[in-house]
């Protein structure tokens with residue numbers, strides 16, 4: 517299983533001050549040097565974290581693969597076609613949400629999704645659809661031409677450690693099996709952390725996990741001691 521690291525939260529921290537620190541390009545480099553097999557960024561319509569310039573620079577500096585999360589918006593499609601990331605992941609997007617809520621409804625708009633991704637596929641960019649682990653959504657995704665689905669693991673992550681865990685886990689396992697039987701490759705992500713990620717090994721054939729929040733959160737604590745020590749040394 518591969519690890520795509522989502523670096524959006526590095527940009528969130530940077531934008532809190534409006535300057536250049538922490539540098540998202542440097543963050544991507546560190547992720548790649550330490551086992552990240554791709555870098556994921558979500559270019560949101562409101563540009564609340566990753567900005568156009570970040571994506572334009574990342575595509576030149578990344579040594580692994582750039583996976584661009586994006587909504588079905590024409591201007592973002594144009595940017596994808598211009599910069600040509602390795603892959604895009606189509607997500608639903610609501611302006612007021614804090615993070616992506618739920619998967620894309622592919623079953624309810626299969627033709628629209630197919631038409632939207634066609635020029636992206638024609639440009640040689642791999643397409644993944646971020647969907648809930650639901651049979652109808654998987655069946656519909658297989659009809660669009662996309663090569664991948666990314667299963668939304670948010671509900672499983674919330675249920676982890678409760679009496680709903682098994683039920684939510686089985687939805688992921690069954691959806692992955694169905695998708696693979698229909699010729700789709702399967703990624704997963706959202707809400708995965710250092711505990712709930714281990715069960716992903718029980719799902720045969722999962723290709724890549726996209727993980728952001730738990731990694732950046734962990735990095736704050738693993739890096740804080742050294743950062744304070746260095747400042748204390750300079751001030752002493």
Ligand code: PXP
Pocket residue numbers: 522524558585605607615616646666704705706707708726727728729730
């Ligand atoms: N995959 C997709 C499609 C997402 O939208 C997100 C959140 O941006 C993630 C994975 C990563 O989720 P998390 O930050 O909870 O690890």
